[in-house]
Amino acid sequence: MNINKEFWENKKVFITGHTGFKGAWLCQLLFYMGAEVTGYALEPNEKSLYNILGMNNKVKSVIGEMNDLEHLQDSMLEAKPDIVFHLAAQPLVRESYNRPVYTYETNVMGTVNLLESIRNCHSVKSVVNVTTDKVYENMEWYWSYRENENLCGHDPYSNSKSCSELVTYSYKNSFFYDDDAPAISTARAGNVIGGGDFAEDRILPDCVRAAEQGQTIIVRNPYAIRPYQHVLDCLSGYLVLAQKQYEEKNKYEGNYNFGPDDKSCINTGKLVSLFCKSWGCQQKWESKSDSGPHEAQFLKLDCSKAKNILGWKPCWDIETAIDKTVEWSKAYLESKDISKYTENQIIEYLERH
Secondary structure: OOOOHHHHOOOEEEEEOOOOHHHHHHHHHHHHOOOEEEEEEOOOOOOOHHHHOOHHHOOEEEEOOOOOHHHHHHHHHHHOOOEEEEOOOOOOHHHHHHOHHHHHHHHHHHHHHHHHHHHOOOOOOEEEEEOOHHHEOOOOOOOOEOOOOOEOOOOHHHHHHHHHHHHHHHHHHHHOOOOOOOEEEEEEEOEEEOOOOOOOOOHHHHHHHHHHOOOOEEEOOOOOEEEEEEHHHHHHHHHHHHHHHHHOHHHHOOEEEEOOOHHHEEEHHHHHHHHHHHHOOOOOEEEOOOOOOOOOOEOOEOOHHHHHHHOOOOOOOHHHHHHHHHHHHHHHHOOOOHHHHHHHHHHHHHHHO
């Protein structure tokens, strides 16, 4: 199913976590399609995609914590959104080992507070809670996880997202079961890549930083297999889901995986090799374990449900996703008009989707 630009024109959309990497891309995408966006999140980092794109001039931004229920609820009531995307999270596995309490407060109680706010905001018709592919109990097997597999993330980040799924399930059955209640779904996406991700401890941003400085890329776990995809592929899934359940709640709401096709599920070493090839300049990498905390070795998603029920499918394969990330990164380093460059990638994507 193609993204329906006309559907999104003048829709009121509320996004938590809008100042993050995925949030900024989603804001830019919705702004391009003519939606009226209100965001609720922490202050963006000084060097962030949100700031680079000048998103404060394109959306209404509210700075706040997810555990501040009163502020979140007042902000939503003022915005009167039709559609809500919940992206706010502590999103890093390693950081969750360092700050487990904060991770659970943000990712679990943040979901509770969001759903409580929606209970009292009667304009909302469609809600997508964005979790992660890591919500599943990872058995390290070689076939893909489907939406009916056990939820039991290992580390505090993954586990807190499993809890967020359970909270959403409970609220749907306890408070949002009527036909005229908002449609609420969860979206489990793979590892996203794309221009403008400056986070620490993520493989593609680490690659770009090393390449920018002319250094060899250090890879700590080259054999770990992940479902890598371009950020626009998972965002397109969120948009299609939000639209379909807005139009027909009972038919479409549920839990959905949004990941790449099998050929794009590659190990980290292969990912970095493709990056080096795309970057050029004889860029190299080497493996060097840092004896860090547990990380899953094998993780793939079965996206048959999203393909068959929603008509969604990924558009850019892994080689294209890496090329687009490299193109964006080089344009940024060369001080090009990055807002226009980002919009052009969105237009190119929408034309192919």
